[in-house]
Amino acid sequence: MKAGDPGSGTNGIEIxxxxxxxxxxxxxxxxxxxxxxxxxxxxxxxxxxSSTGSSNAYGSSVDAKGLSIFNKRPQEQPGPARxxxxxxxxxxxxxxxxxxxxxxIINQETFSxxxxxxxxxxxTGTAVDERNIxxxxxxxxFQVKSYPDLxxxxxRSVCAKMAAQDHSDSDMFLFVILTHxxxxxxxxxxxxxxxxxxxxxxxxxxxxxxVGKPKLFFIxxxxxxxxxxxxxxxxxxxxxxxxxxxDSIKLPVEADFLFAYSTVPGYxxxxxxxxxxxxxxxxxxxxxxxxxxxxxxxxxxxxxxxxVAQSFESNNPGNADFHQMKQVPAISSMxxxxxxxxxxx
Numbered sequence: 559m560k561a562g563d564p565g566s567g568t569n570g571i572e573i574x575x576x577x578x579x580x581x582x583x584x585x586x587x588x589x590x591x592x593x594x595x596x597x598x599x600x601x602x603x604x605x606x607x608s609s610t611g612s613s614n615a616y617g618s619s620v621d622a623k624g625l626s627i628f629n630k631r632p633q634e635q636p637g638p639a640r641x642x643x644x645x646x647x648x649x650x651x652x653x654x655x656x657x658x659x660x661x662x663i664i665n666q667e668t669f670s671x672x673x674x675x676x677x678x679x680x681x682t683g684t685a686v687d688e689r690n691i692x693x694x695x696x697x698x699x700f701q702v703k704s705y706p707d708l709x710x711x712x713x714r715s716v717c718a719k720m721a722a723q724d725h726s727d728s729d730m731f732l733f734v735i736l737t738h739x740x741x742x743x744x745x746x747x748x749x750x751x752x753x754x755x756x757x758x759x760x761x762x763x764x765x766x767x768x769v770g771k772p773k774l775f776f777i778x779x780x781x782x783x784x785x786x787x788x789x790x791x792x793x794x795x796x797x798x799x800x801x802x803x804x805d806s807i808k809l810p811v812e813a814d815f816l817f818a819y820s821t822v823p824g825y826x827x828x829x830x831x832x833x834x835x836x837x838x839x840x841x842x843x844x845x846x847x848x849x850x851x852x853x854x855x856x857x858x859x860x861x862x863x864x865x866v867a868q869s870f871e872s873n874n875p876g877n878a879d880f881h882q883m884k885q886v887p888a889i890s891s892m893x894x895x896x897x898x899x900x901x902x903x
Contacts (some may be wrong), residue, residue: 576738576780576829648895650895651729651772651893651896653897653900657727657729658698658699658700658701659700659701659729659771660728661701661732661734662734663703664713664735665688665704666738666746667684668707668747669745669747669748678738678745682829683829684829684835687736687834695732697901698899699901699902709747713756714751717756720759721764725767725768728771729771730773731760732774734776735779736835739779739780741781741824742754742781753775753777760773762811764811769809770814772816773815773816775815777817777820778820778829779820780821780827781819781824782823783824785825785879787883788871810892815891815893817889818841818859820835820866820885828870836870839870840865844861844865849900851900854897855899862887863886867886
């Protein structure tokens with residue numbers, strides 16, 4: 559499928575959706591695949607790994623089997639003695655820790671022969687997404703680690719290793735997943751795994767040092783086959799007393815998560831082969847709002863939704879099923895406090 563990205567000002571730029579049905583119909587089979595030897599590496603520091611030029615060579619096809627962390631048994635989970643102290647009187651999360659926190663990026667560009675047969679083809683443009691969001695997160699003070707083209711088992715290993723770390727000195731944890739998807743599923747290079755399985759590594763009973771801290775997931779992946787044609791409108795100018803006296807309470811293990819999906823359930827998620835996905839383009843743009851003055855996360859997410867909904871539209875006059883289509887992200891929040899963000903000093 560050929561389309562123009564309205565944000566790019568260029569017609570004829572390839573726009574694809576992170577779902578096999580669309581990629582199967584998209585004529586990208588003639589592109590070559592470049593290999594990058596990652597043997598012996600322990601992950602990619604996203605701050606300096608990818609090219610600063612316009613090339614998308616980074617991550618085109620990466621053999622990650624040499625990553626030594628994947629050849630080890632997952633570390634034992636930390637014990638309950640590492641549970642953090644939480645001030646229940648505060649209306650907002652504590653963001654005054656020594657560190658902003660860890661940010662993981664899983665960047666899937668190429669997939670196995672079997673998945674290729676099923677239509678899960680190369681995700682052109684994802685290297686641009688990885689490069690741009692890595693820079694933004696580093697500017698916010700996150701310790702960024704990016705892993706390209708991981709099998710499902712390797713994604714589990716990365717999650718287990720991260721969950722086993724001590725996050726006591728961190729404000730929060732952030733996870734960006736760039737891949738093909740279906741409803742509730744994200745894909746490794748060889749098979750899918752459930753989003754809830756990935757999130758499960760960071761729940762309170764598995765990762766005690768993140769209890770009471772924000773765990774933010776940003777997922778660029780399709781969630782179904784449907785497209786959104788949009789609709790035309792006219793525009794005008796226009797702590798409870800019962801808890802007092804107790805030094806310990808129970809918190810739900812599902813609490814303090816937020817999932818920002820690139821699209822709503824059942825729908826495609828659009829990606830531009832040159833500029834990256836609409837979702838990550840918009841996310842990087844709204845993160846530029848951050849300065850010295852705190853901005854509450856919900857304001858950022860509303861701006862993200864508005865940016866994707868209003869600024870992007872597919873352009874494929876030759877195919878009515880994929881012409882002038884729209885997209886809007888979907889936010890699912892279990893946060894229990896306001897979260898004010900600034901650039902970490």
